[in-house]
Amino acid sequence: MKLKRNERIGALIKILSDHPNEIFTLSYFTDRFYAAKSTISEDIVVAKKLMEDLHLGKIETIAGAAGGVKYMPLISREDSKKFLEEISNKLSDPGRIIPGAFLYMADIIYNPSLVRKMGEIFATQFVEESIDYVVTVETKGIPLAMMTANALNVPLIILRRDSKVTEGSTVSINYVSGSTGKIQTMSVAKRAIKHGANVIIIDDFMKAGGTAKGMTDIIQEFEGHVKGIGVMIATREPKEKLVQDYVPLLILDKVDPICQQILIYPNEKLF
Amino acid sequence: MKLKRNERIGALIKILSDHPNEIFTLSYFTDRFYAAKSTISEDIVVAKKLMEDLHLGKIETIAGAAGGVKYMPLISREDSKKFLEEISNKLSDPGRIIPGAFLYMADIIYNPSLVRKMGEIFATQFVEESIDYVVTVETKGIPLAMMTANALNVPLIILRRDSKVTEGSTVSINYVSGSTGKIQTMSVAKRAIKHGANVIIIDDFMKAGGTAKGMTDIIQEFEGHVKGIGVMIATREPKEKLVQDYVPLLILDKVDPICQQILIYPNEKLF
Numbered sequence: 001m002k003l004k005r006n007e008r009i010g011a012l013i014k015i016l017s018d019h020p021n022e023i024f025t026l027s028y029f030t031d032r033f034y035a036a037k038s039t040i041s042e043d044i045v046v047a048k049k050l051m052e053d054l055h056l057g058k059i060e061t062i063a064g065a066a067g068g069v070k071y072m073p074l075i076s077r078e079d080s081k082k083f084l085e086e087i088s089n090k091l092s093d094p095g096r097i098i099p100g101a102f103l104y105m106a107d108i109i110y111n112p113s114l115v116r117k118m119g120e121i122f123a124t125q126f127v128e129e130s131i132d133y134v135v136t137v138e139t140k141g142i143p144l145a146m147m148t149a150n151a152l153n154v155p156l157i158i159l160r161r162d163s164k165v166t167e168g169s170t171v172s173i174n175y176v177s178g179s180t181g182k183i184q185t186m187s188v189a190k191r192a193i194k195h196g197a198n199v200i201i202i203d204d205f206m207k208a209g210g211t212a213k214g215m216t217d218i219i220q221e222f223e224g225h226v227k228g229i230g231v232m233i234a235t236r237e238p239k240e241k242l243v244q245d246y247v248p249l250l251i252l253d254k255v256d257p258i259c260q261q262i263l264i265y266p267n268e269k270l271f
Numbered sequence: 272m273k274l275k276r277n278e279r280i281g282a283l284i285k286i287l288s289d290h291p292n293e294i295f296t297l298s299y300f301t302d303r304f305y306a307a308k309s310t311i312s313e314d315i316v317v318a319k320k321l322m323e324d325l326h327l328g329k330i331e332t333i334a335g336a337a338g339g340v341k342y343m344p345l346i347s348r349e350d351s352k353k354f355l356e357e358i359s360n361k362l363s364d365p366g367r368i369i370p371g372a373f374l375y376m377a378d379i380i381y382n383p384s385l386v387r388k389m390g391e392i393f394a395t396q397f398v399e400e401s402i403d404y405v406v407t408v409e410t411k412g413i414p415l416a417m418m419t420a421n422a423l424n425v426p427l428i429i430l431r432r433d434s435k436v437t438e439g440s441t442v443s444i445n446y447v448s449g450s451t452g453k454i455q456t457m458s459v460a461k462r463a464i465k466h467g468a469n470v471i472i473i474d475d476f477m478k479a480g481g482t483a484k485g486m487t488d489i490i491q492e493f494e495g496h497v498k499g500i501g502v503m504i505a506t507r508e509p510k511e512k513l514v515q516d517y518v519p520l521l522i523l524d525k526v527d528p529i530c531q532q533i534l535i536y537p538n539e540k541l542f
Contacts, residue, residue, distance in 0.1 A: 007280070007317065010283075013285050014288060017289070018327075046278065056282070056286070102439075106428075107463070111426050116421065139409045139410060139431065140429075142429075146381075153384065167377060168369040168370065168373075
């Protein structure tokens with residue numbers, strides 16, 4: 001089917017943004033739209049500028065034999081800031097305080113459009129690294145890790161708290177939870193991770209960093225490289241975590257059940 | 272910023288498809304694009320036809336006071352068929368057989384672009400129901416359930432295998448696993464599900480249906496209504512499951528470790 005320019009641009013944007021971080025050759029579009037290469041190139045220029053002007057992500061052209069065009073769902077600093085301020089406000093509601101001074105946040109970490117945007121903020125942070133996998137541990141960080149993996153177009157690896165029979169032979173490690181001091185186990189199918197891979201670790205919450213340290217250790221069993229650690233919320237205390245160079249979206253300063261007060265704010269270093 | 276027609280159509284498609292199943296008013300676009308209502312209406316007609324012609328989902332206009340326009344990532348029967356045949360082929364690889372006659376499938380159920388498409392097939396199946404939540408139980412079905420929730424633009428509910436202290440007061444049930452006969456527990460925060468809600472249940476695998484039955488039971492504790500059950504894979508045997516009216520994407524007929532053979536095929540009723 002031959003398309004008009006306005007149709008081609010719409011279709012091009014739709015196809016690219018449905019497949020983030022995936023390179024499409026110019027031939028793909030010339031074949032699909034029955035148009036000349038020069039025509040498609042012009043369409044790409046228009047689409048590229050449009051995405052940038054409207055802060056809807058970034059279209060990149062890659063030169064060379066393996067070249068083509070791809071879409072990255074990158075979030076601008078201003079948009080990240082505005083969005084994370086909204087999330088902070090939601091999370092500051094004292095009604096969220098749960099016995100034990102925990103914070104109820106299932107409605108946020110399981111909300112598709114919110115975790116999708118958070119995943120895109122992580123993708124923006126780590127897009128320069130050449131990532132093979134996004135790694136998380138069950139359960140609450142999975143949606144966020146999934147949306148980060150989706151934005152980067154790489155597989156997700158879910159570490160299990162115990163080794164399940166249905167995954168075949170597994171690699172397991174014991175690790176010490178930094179906040180409770182308890183020994184815990186995490187494991188993953190041997191065949192799930194190729195040796196020497198580059199990974200980022202994504203989780204919903206970090207206190208002392210014991211879980212992130214455990215994930216780092218299991219990646220090292222595969223001779224992999226942890227290129228980044230992203231958490232939705234890190235507590236301000238303890239300042240010294242068991243891992244370094246983690247990127248929190250939000251900093252949790254205080255949950256005070258007596259005064260019914262929650263102090264949480266965006267990580268200013270992101271902006 | 273004033274946009275040209277081809278830019279408006281590109282931006283309109285991008286914004287709508289980034290927010291599946293969310294209604295945007297015409298005023299949203301007239302304000303954002305500095306264009307007249309009649310102009311935006313014409314753009315929508317072009318975008319609508321384009322999505323249908325290229326099988327990229329459906330743009331719907333909703334009349335009335337709460338009206339506007341929304342995008343649904345619906346998958347055509349032909350596209351579903353082709354896609355599920357590819358997944359069947361991948362899953363038929365005898366190298367996937369794991370001791371215990373299980374099937375290794377982490378590389379598929381944790382692959383963002385594959386589970387995203389499966390989620391869109393479920394959304395296509397259940398879009399006519401007015402759904403409040405997608406419900407799943409940890410762990411392996413979470414990515415698929417998340418992508419289904421994303422396509423339908425509703426929150427995800429993750430039932431836990433045990434009650435965690437960080438979710439406040441919980442509702443728990445015991446249920447009997449249909450295949451092993453073992454008693455298991457699942458629980459969810461009381462505040463997670465509003466009373467009388469319409470839900471669909473999504474999981475990766477169904478054998479006897481005990482887990483799906485358990486999820487149905489816990490939804491009934493909230494006086495909710497199960498409007499559909501979707502599983503990625505259902506085994507052919509036992510034919511009589513503990514739940515009725517479930518929708519599998521794939522039927523697993525046989526995993527034979529002796530002959531190194533896997534028999535799995537798409538659910539023909541979907542096409």
